[in-house]
Amino acid sequence: MEIAIPKLEMKGITKTFPGVKALSNVSLRLFPGEVHALMGENGAGKSTLIKVLTGVYTKDEGTVTLDGRSVEVSTPLEAQNLGISTVYQEVNLCTNLSVVENIFIGHEIMKKGKIDWKEMNRRAEKLLTELNLDIDVSKTLGSYSVAIQQMVAIVRALNVQAKVLILDEPTSSLDLNEVRKLFSVIRKLKNDGLCIVFISHFLDQIYEITDRLTVLRNGEWIGEYKTESLPRYELISKMIGKEFNNSKSITDNLALTNKGDYETVLAAEQLSKTGKIQPFNLELRKGEIMGLAGLLGSGRSELARLLFGADKADSGTVRIKGKKVYLNSPKQAIANNIAFSSENRKSEGIISDLSIRENMILAVQGRKGWFNYISRKRQEEMVDEYIKLLNINPPNPEQLIKNLSGGNQQKVLLARWLLTNPDLLILDEPTRGIDIGAKAEIQKLMLSLSEEGMSIVFISAELEEILRTCSRISVLRDHKKVSELENREEIKQQDIMKEIAGGVG
């Protein structure tokens, strides 16, 4: 890339929230036609920086320069008018409106004082075709998949003449094919001269798509690097701030030490739910970690929800330690010592306006019965123990959970279920959207729990993570369990991928 003048430059940005310095003297330079990764652990200040750039937050100090001119951005609308557009992790469009409207709303094409639907339809179709997307633009956005919604969000950003496009975790809910498609769109836009800020937890994707990256840590600027000339372990050590000499624990196959013994904890036979998952058999041994691999929508979560009674099975039986049980509600599952942490941390996990302590004791209190109050003192003891054990930050039990980073919220949820001392722990995407450090901690915790005899069902979109921790792997495809593999040294990611793809890929 030739040395040019940055399209956009943020300099000396400082932002303080009551009690926290979220950003201190942070800089960001974006050049035309580059994909720039913003890297950092949760709580490093990435989101805050983006929100300052897009006018959601107002900065305390610092300057923003666009095309050589100093600009003040104080509302999202101003940012858009300047050509700074954001596509957020959770697609922030209106699913009740049509695709066309989602692209144009706020910038409708008017003709003689009224909205020109015909022209808008035509333009929308043209824009989408340019990105190789052939969809009916007059249908409501909600009738399309998250991946397509994301593309529509990008098209919206482009339509408002974006100069800078910010993609905040765009791939976290996409499957492999969809990621490919998104990347080809990103490359095209890059060639058109757009600056793209790419935020993701997937290192592979960072190295595949980005040209340069900026690392933040604890609200401070660590450095700006060329992606290809910065080795992964160095990137990680810059992100977490210490030499990552135990990086082995992240790459080693820890699962080989974890065999499980042969006492069956749970056996499901021909369990199914119409439209969700076809009949499957599953046997879980004491102290083993069973991985569920498959694409999004392959039935991973559906299977887990059946085991927890979150959905009711249409057919089949479940035996726990040889005894037939009915898992028709989470309550029955909990009574059978099963715990389940949902993939939807925000909507099915945390209760955002309650404190760490209140969130943590929910399951154990629920299990004891609501009239059997756990004394405040006992609660505090339990909570303190887990805050220490799981290294939850901030270590203040009365902090509201909504103020925690994603990784720490996840740890609180884990603690919630560990407090019930379950025989079987089901973790649906516990590591999604959390930083590498917390990820490694959660993986280690799973392994030590399994050594103590807890059985774990682990769902993750990241195969390497599954291979690292699981002793056996069930592969799902199209709402069906298609195979079960023992994790041995010779098993490679490609083998599992073949199973997932159905032997074709």
Next chain:
Amino acid sequence: MMSWQLNKKYYPLLVTIGLFILMFLYGSINYTGFASPQVVLNLFIDNAFLIIVAVGMTFVILSGGIDLSVGSVIALTSMVTAILLQANVSPVIVIPAALLIGPILGVMMGSLIHFYNLQPFIVTLAGMFLARGLSYVISVETIAVSDPFFQFMANTKIYFGNFYISISVLIALAIVAAAIFLAHYTKFGRNVYAIGGNEQSALLMGLPVGRTKILIYTLSGFCSSLAGLVFTFYMLSGYGLHANGLELDAIAAVVIGGTLLTGGVGYVAGSVVGVLILGIIQTLIVFEGTLSSWWTKIAIGVLLLLFIVFQRLSSVRGRSKSQTVTQH
């Protein structure tokens, strides 16, 4: 826009229209004299004010809000109109003054809802008490209206052959046409839908959420005041008890017309048919002759419940269908 695949989102509207036709056929078969065009026209004549209120309410509900003040604003408007006319003020002044009452209250309520992030339910409940209270402060008596212009508006019949409508019907239809245009061909209208769909998204998309919300309640206020005038034409009096509980009829009409109470989905035209359904229930009961007119309320209650259940079922089905594609 009207291709066949699209029809799904018109389902609730089609069901409502179908229901109206069925009820009309039922009446026509069972009662002599029911199958007259005048019966349908009377629905418009007797419910012109409700149509106007329901139009305003549609925007409010589309945005995810609610406006409980509309009935009281009708009463207040009728009261202010009647007392001013009694004092011999010219209608040229009275009518614009009366038409300002609702918008002023609407701006106030909308601002409170937006700036203090308050629940529309509570704010408009307060507005409802305020307007109703003010009407009684003006007078606890019924005040008759004898102004010639109002008499003219009340008594003029516009004939089409043997059948006629009132001027109020023309006003209501004009409002409906304007509202449909507003909802589908202006930025304001689309912003209302966006806010009702997802207010947070609307904000992040850079839409003027605050301004739109305040305007929505102002519009509803204007519709209420206009309905107050039309109601005064209809009753030729001002009275504090006028249009008591009308806000609930308006909400019922909007919901029966296919608008989701959670916002974001619905049509102005649906609300009009919703009003006609409420009207035809009443007409059927009058034609039946033996039933107490309070059966109207029971029938409306049953219908309302059926529609809410229908909406829930269709939205659950819609969601589970998209689930198989999108996951989560």
